[in-house]
Amino acid sequence: xxxxxxxYGVIWLVVFILVxxxxxxxxxxxxxxxxxxEIINEKQ
Amino acid sequence: MKSSRSLLVLNTVAAVAILIxxxxxxVQAPEATNVVEEIRPAQRIIYFHVPSAWxxxxxxxxxxxxxxxxxxxxNVRWDIWAYSxxxxxxxxTIAATVSGSIWAKPAWNTWWTWDPRLTTYTIVLLLFxxxxxxxxxIDEPGRRARFAAVYGIFAFLSVPLTFxxxxxxxxxxxxxxxxxxxFGLGPGMSTAFFFSLFAFTILFVDLLANRxxxxxxxxxxxxxxxxxxxx
Numbered sequence: 387x388x389x390x391x392x393x394y395g396v397i398w399l400v401v402f403i404l405v406x407x408x409x410x411x412x413x414x415x416x417x418x419x420x421x422x423x424e425i426i427n428e429k430q
Numbered sequence: 431m432k433s434s435r436s437l438l439v440l441n442t443v444a445a446v447a448i449l450i451x452x453x454x455x456x457v458q459a460p461e462a463t464n465v466v467e468e469i470r471p472a473q474r475i476i477y478f479h480v481p482s483a484w485x486x487x488x489x490x491x492x493x494x495x496x497x498x499x500x501x502x503x504x505n506v507r508w509d510i511w512a513y514s515x516x517x518x519x520x521x522x523t524i525a526a527t528v529s530g531s532i533w534a535k536p537a538w539n540t541w542w543t544w545d546p547r548l549t550t551y552t553i554v555l556l557l558f559x560x561x562x563x564x565x566x567x568i569d570e571p572g573r574r575a576r577f578a579a580v581y582g583i584f585a586f587l588s589v590p591l592t593f594x595x596x597x598x599x600x601x602x603x604x605x606x607x608x609x610x611x612x613f614g615l616g617p618g619m620s621t622a623f624f625f626s627l628f629a630f631t632i633l634f635v636d637l638l639a640n641r642x643x644x645x646x647x648x649x650x651x652x653x654x655x656x657x658x659x660x661x
Contacts, residue, residue: 393529400525
């Protein structure tokens with residue numbers, strides 16, 4: 387049973403890391419887009 | 431707006447499919463009867479280990495096709511598809527390798543052996559890690575995409591080799607789909623096994639769609655930065 391829990395734990399950890407890293411990148415990129423759009427609007 | 435709603439539906443479908451797969455694998459599927467009693471609980475690892483390996487190979491196949499399409503069309507969309515799929519592929523290659531190693535301990539009495547399947551799969555992992563090292567080493571986007579596409583096509587050649595390794599060479603790794611084989615699918619195990627393959631495939635499509643969406647936004651940021659620098 388320990389092996390089963392460990393193996394499933396590893397697979398869920400990988401899925402969690404993938405989802406978490408995508409979410410972090412999405413937040414970062416949305417922030418950057420807003421900043422850049424503000425700069426462009428100020429310039430116009 | 432429409433794409434984010436589609437993505438939300440896809441996220442929900444993937445989550446529900448995975449929950450059903452967990453239920454089938456841990457509750458509904460019978461204990462394997464074709465292995466010795468001590469290994470029976472660990473045998474349930476195959477319901478998620480094999481689908482992890484399956485989608486890693488599907489992901490690298492997407493990289494392969496997208497790389498060919500990039501070289502033919504020079505469209506950045508295919509470069510985005512290629513590296514997005516490769517990134518997910520690496521994640522699931524690690525998941526399959528580690529979960530396989532955990533299964534091997536009770537089944538083979540060792541965490542690791544240089545069996546043809548394990549060796550070729552490790553080579554696949556290293557080749558696709560190198561894919562990202564190559565991308566990181568080239569600054570010019572067009573050149574980076576072209577080099578990565580050529581490399582991605584050649585790196586993929588290791589995937590069919592890994593898939594066929596347990597059929598071509600003398601190996602201790604089981605052919606799970608063969609019910610007569612040791613550690614193969616026993617009676618009543620097929621439903622949970624094939625549903626898990628299906629659920630993981632939906633999960634892959636979902637992760638890829640999300641990753642591609644983030645990548646498009648990153649492209650927009652790069653384009654806006656370039657436009658600002660040019661002005």
